[in-house]
Amino acid sequence: MKITGLKTWQVPPRWLFLKIETDAGVYGWGEPVVEGRAATVEAAVHELSDYLIGQDPHRIEHLWNMMYRGGFYRGGPILMSAIAGIDQALWDLKGRDLGVPVHQLLGGACRDRMQVYAWTGGDRPEDVGSGAKALVDKGFSAFKMNGSAEMAIVDSHRKIDEAVARVAEARAAVGPDVGIAIDFHGRVHRPMAKSLLRELEAYNPMFVEEPVLPEHLPCLKQIAGNLSYPLATGERLHTRYQFRDLMADGMIDIIQPDLSHCGGISEGLKIATLASAHDVALAPHCPLGPLTLAASLQLDAVCHNAFIQEQSMGIHYNQGNDVLDYLSDKSALKIDNGYIAIPDGPGLGVEIDQAYVEERAKIGHRWRNPVWTHDDGSIAEW
Numbered sequence: 001m002k003i004t005g006l007k008t009w010q011v012p013p014r015w016l017f018l019k020i021e022t023d024a025g026v027y028g029w030g031e032p033v034v035e036g037r038a039a040t041v042e043a044a045v046h047e048l049s050d051y052l053i054g055q056d057p058h059r060i061e062h063l064w065n066m067m068y069r070g071g072f073y074r075g076g077p078i079l080m081s082a083i084a085g086i087d088q089a090l091w092d093l094k095g096r097d098l099g100v101p102v103h104q105l106l107g108g109a110c111r112d113r114m115q116v117y118a119w120t121g122g123d124r125p126e127d128v129g130s131g132a133k134a135l136v137d138k139g140f141s142a143f144k145m146n147g148s149a150e151m152a153i154v155d156s157h158r159k160i161d162e163a164v165a166r167v168a169e170a171r172a173a174v175g176p177d178v179g180i181a182i183d184f185h186g187r188v189h190r191p192m193a194k195s196l197l198r199e200l201e202a203y204n205p206m207f208v209e210e211p212v213l214p215e216h217l218p219c220l221k222q223i224a225g226n227l228s229y230p231l232a233t234g235e236r237l238h239t240r241y242q243f244r245d246l247m248a249d250g251m252i253d254i255i256q257p258d259l260s261h262c263g264g265i266s267e268g269l270k271i272a273t274l275a276s277a278h279d280v281a282l283a284p285h286c287p288l289g290p291l292t293l294a295a296s297l298q299l300d301a302v303c304h305n306a307f308i309q310e311q312s313m314g315i316h317y318n319q320g321n322d323v324l325d326y327l328s329d330k331s332a333l334k335i336d337n338g339y340i341a342i343p344d345g346p347g348l349g350v351e352i353d354q355a356y357v358e359e360r361a362k363i364g365h366r367w368r369n370p371v372w373t374h375d376d377g378s379i380a381e382w
Contacts, residue, residue, distance in 0.1 A: 001022050001023065001024040001026065001056060001057060001058070001097070002022060002023050002054050002055065002056065002057075003020060003021070003022055003052050003053055003054065003055050003056075003057050004021050004022055004023050004053065005020075005021045005049075005053070006018060006019070006020055006021075006045060006046065006049045006052065006053075006086070007019045007021065008032075008042050008045055008046070009357050009358065009360075009361035010038050010039070010042065010361060010364045010365055011289075011321065011326070011357055011360045011361050011363075011364065011365070012319070012320035012321045012360055012363055012364070012365045013317060013318045013319050013320050013321050013322075013365060013367065014033075014035055014036070014038065014317060014365050014367035015031060015033055015038070015288060015289040015365075016031065016032055016033040016038045016041060016042055016085070017029065017030075017031060017289070017291065017326070017352065017357055018030045018031065018032050018045060018085045018086065018088075018089050019089065019352075019354070020052075020057065020086070020089040020090065020093055022057060022093070024097075026057075026093055026096055026097045027093060027096070028057070028088075028089040028090055028091070028092035028093025028094070028095075028096060028347060029088070029089055029092050029291055029347075029348065029350075029352050030084070030085035030086060030087070030088030030089030030090075030092065030264070030291055030295075031084075031085050031088060031260050031288060031289055031290075031291035031292045031295070032044075032045050032081050032082050032083075032084055032085020032086060032088075032260060033081060033085065033260055033288065034077050034078060034081045034261065035287070035288075035317075035367065035369065036367060036368050036369050037077070037078065038365070038367070040078055041078055041081045041082050041085075044078050044079055044081075044082035045082045045085065045086065047082075048067050048082055048083070048086060051063070051066050051067055051070055052067075052086070057090055057093050057094065058094055058097070060087065060090045060091060060094065060266060061266065063086075063090065064083065064087055064263070064264075064266045064267070067082075067083050067086065068083060068263070075238055075239050076238060077236070077238055077261060080238040080239065080261060080262060080263050080267075081238075081260055081261045083263050083264060083267075084258075084259060084260050084261060084262060084263050084264035084267075085260060085264070085291075086264070087263060087264025087265055087266050087267070088259065088260075088264050088265060088291060088292075088295045088348065091105070091264070091265050091266075091295070091298070091347065091348070092291075092347035092348045093347065094347070095346045095347035095348070096346045096347040098346075099346050100346060101298065101301075101342075101343060101344050101345060101346060101347065101348075101349050102265065102295075102298040102347060102348060102349075103298045103301035103302050103342065106265075106269060106298070106299075106301075106302045107302050108302070109301040109302060109342050110301065110302060110303075110304050111300070111301060111306075111342065112341065112342060113336075113339040113340060113341045113342060114297055114300045114301070114306070114308075114309045114339060114340055114342060115141065115142065115307070115308045115309065115338060115339055116140075116308065116309045116310070116311045116335060116338060116339065116340050117140060117142040117143050117144055117179065117181060117308055117309075117310060117311075117338075118135050118138075118140050118143050118144070118311070118313070118314065118315075119143065119144050119145070119287075119312070119314075119315045119316065120132050120134075120135055120143050120144075120145055121145040121146055121166075122146070122316045123146060123149070123316065123370065123382075124146070124149040125145055125146045125147070125148070125149070125166055128145050128166050128167075128169055128170045128173075129169040129170055129172065129173035130173065131143075131145075132145070132170045132173050132174050132178070132180075133173045133174060136174050136178055139335075139336070139337040139338045140178075140338045141177075141178055141179060141338045142178060142179030142180070142181065142206055142308060142338070143170075143174075143178070143179070143180065143181070144180075144181035144182070144183055144209070144310070145166070145167075145170060145180070145181070145182060145183070146182075146183050146184075146185065147163050147166070147167070147182040147183060147184045147187075147188075147208070148162070148163045148184060148187055148188065149187070149372075150187065150372050150373075150374060150380040150381070151187050151188050151189070151192055151380075151381075152189075152374050152380075153189040153191060153192070154189075154191045154192065155192055157195070159192070160192065160195055160196045160199060163196060164196070164199045164200060164203075167180065167182060167200060167203045167205070168203060170203075171203045171204075176204070179206030179308070180203070180204075180205050180206055181205065181206050181207050181208075181209060181232075182200065182205050182207075182208045182209065183208075183209040183210060184208065184209065184210050184211050184212075185210055185381065185382065186210045186212060186213035186214065186216075186236075186381055187380070187381045187382075188211055188212060189212065189213075189216075190212060190216060190219045190223060193211050193212055193223050193224075194223045196211075197211055197223065197224055197227060198227070200229070201227065201228050201229065204228075204229060205229045205230075206229075206230070206308075207229065207230040207231065207232040207253070207254050207283075208229065208230075208231055208232065209231075209232045209233065209256065210232075210233050210235070210236075211224065211231060211233075213381070214233065214236045214237060217233065217246060217249075217251070217252075218249065220249075220251040220252070221249065221251055224251060225251075230253035230254050230281070231251065231252055231253055231254070232252065232253065232254035232255070232256055232283060233246070233252055233254075233255070233256060234246070234252075234255040234256035234257050234258075234262075234285065235256050235257075235258045235261065235285035236261075237257065237262065238261055238262050238263065239262070239263065239267065240267060240270045240271050240274060243255060243257065243271045243274060243275070244274060247274065247275060247278040247280055248278075250278075252280065253280060253281060254280065254281045254282070254283050254307075255271065255272075255275050255280055255281070255282060255283070256283050256284060256285040256310075257271045257272075257282075257284060257285065258284065258285035258286065258288075258292070259284060259286070259292055259295045259296050259299060260286075260288055260292045260295075261285075264295070265295055265298060265299055268284070268295075268299050269299060269302070269303070272299065272303040272305065272306070273303075275305055276303070276304065276305045279305075280305065281305050281306075281307050282300075282303050282305045282306040282307065283306070283307060283308050283309065283310065284296040284299060284300065284306070284309060284310065285310055286309065286310040286311055286312065287310065287312045287315055287317065288312060289312075289323055289326065290323050290324065290326055290327055290333060290350055290352070291348060291350070291352070293309075293311050293312075293323065293333060294332070294333065294343055294348040294349055294350045295348055296309055296310075297309065297333075297340060297342055297343055297349070298342075298343070298348060298349065300342070301342040309340070311323070311333075311335070311340070313335065317367075320363075320365075321360060325356070325360075326352055326353055326356060326357060326360075327350055327351065327352065327353065328351040328352070328353045329350075329351055332345060332349055332350045332351070333350065369382050370382055
């Protein structure tokens with residue numbers, strides 16, 4: 001069997017789908033994308049196709065190393081996201097060819113279902129109490145909220161008070177037993193984070209995510225020591241080497257690799273195993289489409305340290321289309337009382353409706369994240 005082609009489609013709301021085809025008629029789907037840079041990643045996918053056409057798709061590890069090590073310049077969000085979607089598609093293809101789900105190829109599942117969480121509150125969080133209560137009423141036992149909007153490097157303590165008040169509102173709405181994840185998107189800088197992280201302790205977060213930007217993670221040693229709740233990060237890290245250095249510092253309790261950004265299932269499994277050796281939990285990042293979610297669930301299935309999975313059904317970014325729209329069988333990713341059963345169909349366990357993909361690709365997208373500014377006109381973190 002040889003790879004004969006790679007086809008890509010940009011589809012709403014902000015996703016890029018990939019299909020790898022072979023001369024045997026076997027195919028695989030993947031999701032190579034960086035939010036807001038879909039066209040750039042698409043170009044990288046087609047550049048990488050030069051390494052893949054004519055190759056045996058079953059040699060996934062060999063092809064991964066060819067794509068990664070074959071280029072003198074490597075790593076980074078664009079190249080690793082392109083590799084990620086290709087890797088997902090290769091695993092999907094191999095599973096389809098052999099008639100088994102990917103998790104069977106990785107050693108077999110260690111769990112039957114995976115706890116998932118949902119989002120509430122939007123980019124500039126508001127009405128988090130009512131939104132959180134609505135999610136709990138739907139059966140979710142955990143949710144995530146943005147912790148703040150813009151925050152200057154040194155800002156008024158009022159911004160901290162407002163962030164803490166929103167968490168207090170959410171906790172009051174759902175009670176003590178529901179998990180609350182608070183995502184700061186790196187919007188908080190070191191001078192403000194010192195106070196903010198401590199004031200959140202009273203509300204027992206499930207975890208606090210990206211309390212500072214990834215480039216400033218070393219400062220956590222000074223500002224976050226002895227916190228009583230877990231800290232999480234990793235969606236903007238792209239290789240096992242970045243995660244290795246992060247975990248060696250001992251300041252992160254939960255890693256969040258994104259299987260559309262970190263080199264796919266192959267690299268994600270290596271990252272998860274590295275985390276297990278440091279007694280660090282795994283919670284894959286996934287505000288994306290059905291293929292990233294399916295790939296994440298295949299990884300969750302074989303990783304004992306996986307404890308919860310992000311998913312983006314109903315998230316505020318999903319304008320025009322949502323996760324299940326592109327599936328022929330929507331029950332494959334059905335949420336039941338806050339859990340998704342590990343997909344057991346061949347490959348990633350989901351079937352993409354290609355005709356619908358082609359229809360929506362005619363509309364496509366040009367999604368960009370908002371660009372925020374502070375009161376003085378300088379650029380703020382989004």
